[in-house]
Amino acid sequence: MEAQYPAHWEADVVLADGGTAHVRPIRPADADRLRSFYSRLSDESIYFRFFGPRPRLSDRDVERFTNVDYVDRVALIATIGTEMVAVIRYDKTGPGEAEVAFLVEDAHQGRGVASVLLEHLAATAREQGIETFVADVLPANMRMMGVLRQAGYTAQSRFADGVVRMTLDLTPTETSAEVTTSREHRAESRSIARLLTPGSVAVIGASREPGGVGQTVLRNLLAADFTGPVYPVHREVRAVAGVRAYPSVTAIDGDVDLAVVAVPAESVLDVVEECAQKGVHGLVVVSSGFGETGAEGRERQDELARTARSYGLRVVGPNCLGIANTDRSVRLNATLAATVPGRGKVGFFSQSGALGTALLQRVAQRGMGISSFVSAGNRADVSGNDLLQYWEEDDATEVILLYLESLGNPRKFTRLARRISRRKPVVVVKSGGTPSGHSAEELGLPDSAISSLFAQAGLIRVDDLIQLFDVGQLLAYQPLPAGPKVALVTNSDALGLLAADACLAAGLEPRPPVNLGPAAGAAEFGAALEGELASAGVDAAVVIYMPPLPGDAEAVAAELLRVSQGSGKPVLTTFEGHLGMHPALQVTEPGASRERPAPARGSIPSYAAPEEAVRALAQAARYAAWRAQPATPPPALDDLDPARARALVHDLLSVPEPTPGPAAETAGTRRGVRSAAFAEPGPPVEIDAAELLSCYGLTVWPAEMVRSPEEAVAAAERLGWPVVLKVADPGASRRAGTVRLGLTGPEMVRHAYAEFADQLGEKVLAVQRMAPQPAVPTVVGVVEDPAFGPVVSFGLGEVTARLLQDQGYRLAPLTAEDAAALVRSVRAAPLLFGQYGYPPVAVDALEELLVRVGRLANDLPEVARLDLDQVLVGESSVMILGARATLRTPAGPRLDGGPRRLS
Numbered sequence: 001m002e003a004q005y006p007a008h009w010e011a012d013v014v015l016a017d018g019g020t021a022h023v024r025p026i027r028p029a030d031a032d033r034l035r036s037f038y039s040r041l042s043d044e045s046i047y048f049r050f051f052g053p054r055p056r057l058s059d060r061d062v063e064r065f066t067n068v069d070y071v072d073r074v075a076l077i078a079t080i081g082t083e084m085v086a087v088i089r090y091d092k093t094g095p096g097e098a099e100v101a102f103l104v105e106d107a108h109q110g111r112g113v114a115s116v117l118l119e120h121l122a123a124t125a126r127e128q129g130i131e132t133f134v135a136d137v138l139p140a141n142m143r144m145m146g147v148l149r150q151a152g153y154t155a156q157s158r159f160a161d162g163v164v165r166m167t168l169d170l171t172p173t174e175t176s177a178e179v180t181t182s183r184e185h186r187a188e189s190r191s192i193a194r195l196l197t198p199g200s201v202a203v204i205g206a207s208r209e210p211g212g213v214g215q216t217v218l219r220n221l222l223a224a225d226f227t228g229p230v231y232p233v234h235r236e237v238r239a240v241a242g243v244r245a246y247p248s249v250t251a252i253d254g255d256v257d258l259a260v261v262a263v264p265a266e267s268v269l270d271v272v273e274e275c276a277q278k279g280v281h282g283l284v285v286v287s288s289g290f291g292e293t294g295a296e297g298r299e300r301q302d303e304l305a306r307t308a309r310s311y312g313l314r315v316v317g318p319n320c321l322g323i324a325n326t327d328r329s330v331r332l333n334a335t336l337a338a339t340v341p342g343r344g345k346v347g348f349f350s351q352s353g354a355l356g357t358a359l360l361q362r363v364a365q366r367g368m369g370i371s372s373f374v375s376a377g378n379r380a381d382v383s384g385n386d387l388l389q390y391w392e393e394d395d396a397t398e399v400i401l402l403y404l405e406s407l408g409n410p411r412k413f414t415r416l417a418r419r420i421s422r423r424k425p426v427v428v429v430k431s432g433g434t435p436s437g438h439s440a441e442e443l444g445l446p447d448s449a450i451s452s453l454f455a456q457a458g459l460i461r462v463d464d465l466i467q468l469f470d471v472g473q474l475l476a477y478q479p480l481p482a483g484p485k486v487a488l489v490t491n492s493d494a495l496g497l498l499a500a501d502a503c504l505a506a507g508l509e510p511r512p513p514v515n516l517g518p519a520a521g522a523a524e525f526g527a528a529l530e531g532e533l534a535s536a537g538v539d540a541a542v543v544i545y546m547p548p549l550p551g552d553a554e555a556v557a558a559e560l561l562r563v564s565q566g567s568g569k570p571v572l573t574t575f576e577g578h579l580g581m582h583p584a585l586q587v588t589e590p591g592a593s594r595e596r597p598a599p600a601r602g603s604i605p606s607y608a609a610p611e612e613a614v615r616a617l618a619q620a621a622r623y624a625a626w627r628a629q630p631a632t633p634p635p636a637l638d639d640l641d642p643a644r645a646r647a648l649v650h651d652l653l654s655v656p657e658p659t660p661g662p663a664a665e666t667a668g669t670r671r672g673v674r675s676a677a678f679a680e681p682g683p684p685v686e687i688d689a690a691e692l693l694s695c696y697g698l699t700v701w702p703a704e705m706v707r708s709p710e711e712a713v714a715a716a717e718r719l720g721w722p723v724v725l726k727v728a729d730p731g732a733s734r735r736a737g738t739v740r741l742g743l744t745g746p747e748m749v750r751h752a753y754a755e756f757a758d759q760l761g762e763k764v765l766a767v768q769r770m771a772p773q774p775a776v777p778t779v780v781g782v783v784e785d786p787a788f789g790p791v792v793s794f795g796l797g798e799v800t801a802r803l804l805q806d807q808g809y810r811l812a813p814l815t816a817e818d819a820a821a822l823v824r825s826v827r828a829a830p831l832l833f834g835q836y837g838y839p840p841v842a843v844d845a846l847e848e849l850l851v852r853v854g855r856l857a858n859d860l861p862e863v864a865r866l867d868l869d870q871v872l873v874g875e876s877s878v879m880i881l882g883a884r885a886t887l888r889t890p891a892g893p894r895l896d897g898g899p900r901r902l903s
Contacts, residue, residue: 002594002718004897007497009076009760010022011023011901012306013120014184014900015112016186018191018281019080020310020312020314021078021085021121022078022079023077023117024738025068025075025077026065026068026075026087030077031083033077033083034061035057036084037083037105038056041106043101043105044225046107048140049103057789063875065087072092073089074089074090074124075092076121077751080108085107086105088102088622089117090121090125090130092363097130098125098132098133102117102118108629110649114144115151115183116512119151119899120898122170122825122899123893130170131170131171132167132169133148135166136164136166137166139385148166149174152180153169153170153173154171155168156168176819186387189392189393190313192382192390192498194314194389195258195316195382196374197226197259198258198281198282198330200229200256200258201230202249203233204249205234206233206234206236206240208237210318212262214566215240216338217322217335219241219333222243224332226331226332226569227329229780231244231245231254232245232476234247240702249278249280251279251712255279257281257282260283261317262287265300266285267569268300269300273307276308280313282314283313284316284322285317285319286321287319288318289306290319290378291380301378304380305381314381317376317377317380319378320334320356320377321336321358321375321377323374324337326371326372327372328892335373336374337357337361343598345371345477346369346472347387347394347397348372348374349384349402349403350372350374350376350403351379353375355378360373362469365579366579367582367583367586372391379693383408383903384413388417390415392423393509396800397425398475399476402426402428407787411787411788411896414459414788414811415457415896417459418458421457421623422458422459425475426459427462428454429467445791449807451561452809454811455626456811458623460620462623465539466612467615470612470615475620476599477601477603478571478605479568479569479574480620481539481540483625484509485508485531486541487524487535487538487540488503488511488512488513488544489539489542490513490514491516491519492542496513499613499614500513502614503618504868506615506617507621512550514528516528518547518548520547521551522555525545526563529543529559529560529563529564529571533563533569533571537543538569540569540570540572541571541659542610543572543574544573544610546576553584557584557585560604569875571604573604574607574608574609575604576606580606586599587602596744605846611863630817632816634851635816637852640697641695642696642792642859646860648692648695650862653889667669676688682888684887685887686886688883689868689883693856693868696852699880700880700882701768701769702719702777703719703766706751706753706766706767709754712767713749716749719767723749724736724743724770725749725756725763725766726740726768727766735784740752740755740756740772768881771881772874772875773874774838776797776841777796778796779867779868779870780792780867781793782795782812783864784861784863786888789896790858791810793810793811793848794807794826796826801826801828806819806828808822811857814854819847823843832846841873842873842874853868862887862889864887864888868883
């Protein structure tokens with residue numbers, strides 16, 4: 001009977017050189033694959049692994065190596081195509097300890113295969129209670145010792161009897177997390193670099209028919225003057241667009257780095273096999289007929305991604321527009337769009353293939369340049385996450401623009417964005433979602449929550465494509481504002497007032513507009529702008545030049561450019577209603593051609609109306625304020641007991657140890673033993689969360705359930721007067737008339753109880769000691785989102801705030817800055833700060849409570865939901881009046897926190 005393993009033990013991974021491989025546990029059916037792998041090993045590799053010569057594996061060896069129990073003995077292999085290229089294994093040697101060893105085929109050594117296998121095996125071992133790896137290594141085996149030492153775990157080594165014994169403590173550390181993140185970043189960045197900087201391109205499916213997809217891509221490649229060879233591939237014709245054609249990609253004489261695939265969907269998999277045989281690095285599949293067509297197409301699309309990744313290929317698409325790189329040393333236009341903007345500072349990702357052409361045209365019309373462009377289409381493989389990793393590393397990209405229809409791996413997306421936004425602004429349009437991705441509704445979070453989580457990560461979310469480019473051109477060519485104070489220089493009183501009103505509505509602080517009058521020219525505009533920018537009370541300036549009669553626009557533009565240079569403050573214009581980078585307001589990039597000048601830093605963007613300029617400036621100001629905050633870790637809390645919390649949760653869920661069962665099919669026909677750490681999810685368990693919260697230093701205000709007036713009076717005597725009588729239903733606080741406050745004696749309690757019995761028919765009520773007043777009621781919650789992970793919510797507890805869904809959200813764990821921003825993110829927040837007649841309350845204590853709740857949520861994935869309702873915020877402390885939790889056994893770990901894998 002074959003044992004099973006969890007589906008999450010399998011993963012597609014990116015290697016250090018940008019290629020891909022598949023990681024999975026070994027199976028008995030891998031016997032021949034193991035023999036073939038072993039036959040390709042050098043004598044030295046075998047000697048280092050077995051400490052002596054072993055020309056071949058015996059049948060007994062093969063059976064022992066391929067038959068493991070996935071608990072005390074686990075082996076993972078890496079495959080490329082159908083071949084096994086590496087293996088790593090552990091064998092348990094004692095309580096919490098196992099011996100580890102690995103082998104990598106000589107041809108694949110140095111590609112990072114062993115490092116990624118070690119990450120996955122360590123995660124697997126921790127699930128099985130293994131805390132320490134021990135490895136005996138020959139002193140000459142420097143490569144293996146390097147892999148073990150550089151994993152980031154606490155390592156010790158000692159030399160005895162001619163062998164180095166290395167011991168690794170598998171407890172995750174900051175260093176091990178940093179190592180994993182750094183390797184993921186470098187690998188995924190290189191995988192995209194191989195796509196965007198090819199030395200040669202094949203267009204497969206390039207026919208002679210004018211207007212055909214393949215021929216269109218071919219002509220665009222040639223028109224862009226791609227710097228490497230271009231190879232049309234067609235089964236029958238000898239030349240396409242005057243370029244020699246080949247019957248197959250394998251028939252091409254030279255190397256092929258990138259293949260653009262434009263054949264019918266049913267033929268694409270055959271092309272993938274040919275490209276793998278040729279050694280192609282990446283594919284751009286512009287063919288349609290995949291996930292967008294329904295279930296059958298989705299299955300074909302999944303098979304495309306699996307097959308390509310298994311051979312080490314990354315895939316853009318299918319059903320995409322293509323990719324472009326404006327680097328003068330590449331000049332790649334492998335798209336269906338004839339118009340590609342010139343060289344610029346903006347990296348642009350579009351999930352939509354259909355919109356791609358229009359988007360590129362809009363960028364070009366504005367005079368903006370791009371560094372590179374990727375249209376992912378159905379996003380079977382390459383996603384926005386991959387491009388973020390690449391653009392973070394790319395010196396030519398200073399601003400990142402994303403058009404997203406769905407989120408493939410939202411938790412990873414926000415993690416990457418939070419890091420990258422510290423250096424480069426990321427502007428995103430997030431539309432309503434598609435069946436193939438995660439829409440806000442599928443995630444279980446309202447769209448406002450998505451905006452909150454994006455803001456936490458430093459992302460600039462805009463409502464539409466116009467704003468995407470409005471904000472992008474400002475960030476690409478002007479400095480960030482240091483604050484919200486805005487100078488307004490105009491030749492129209494009406495337009496100046498409109499701009500001032502727009503500033504107030506956007507949260508900016510406008511100075512009184514400087515109205516120069518309709519006859520103002522270059523000297524007047526220059527002097528006024530120079531004076532405003534010199535003021536310490538100005539962080540940015542909006543200049544409105546809309547003369548009623550023709551003036552010397554060139555002179556005005558030149559003066560604005562002169563004055564703005566070196567000020568360190570952003571300047572925006574409404575310049576004769578021009579939208580985009582007005583030629584007269586551009587600082588030209590050195591080396592740019594006359595036909596397609598590339599705007600450089602210092603160019604002043606122009607907007608069709610002052611309100612549009614102000615909206616873009618407000619987004620930049622909010623981003624600048626976020627970036628100015630220090631990137632601090634979650635605060636250290638000494639009085640927590642997460643071990644007791646985990647024991648409590650596991651006891652309440654009563655998770656039994658699973659027993660190995662028959663082999664079962666898991667995701668995508670991959671076999672999988674379910675680990676002891678993740679049993680089959682059972683029914684949810686509802687609990688009073690007071691004891692759980694106590695593990696995190698939080699106390700719930702005591703209450704007693706009562707079923708009669710006399711029980712209520714007795715409870716009040718025990719708790720102390722005055723008391724509150726309320727409906728015990730956890731959702732009662734959302735309804736009016738379910739609480740009676742300030743009951744000071746037995747008769748008042750009996751009367752309130754009778755009122756509830758007459759009006760609501762409630763049989764179970766709760767008596768609680770009256771909390772100190774005055775206090776502001778708030779609500780704190782946690783939800784374990786299937787894609788984002790643990791999310792903390794906050795809002796005021798008043799009925800009106802609930803009806804308006806005035807809530808803020810942040811990903812757990814929370815830093816002190818996250819907690820402060822969460823409190824201030826709700827519209828009713830001024831009530832906590834002494835406004836509208838309310839006294840100021842202990843906001844610092846509320847923020848600490850949010851940090852503690854966030855830590856609980858991050859530590860315990862079994863907490864599917866937690867509701868603290870209500871939390872009263874008083875003048876000096878917070879009081880939790882009620883707390884309920886829903887526990888559920890997780891189906892697996894939060895994958896983004898584990899070893900590297902492609903989403």
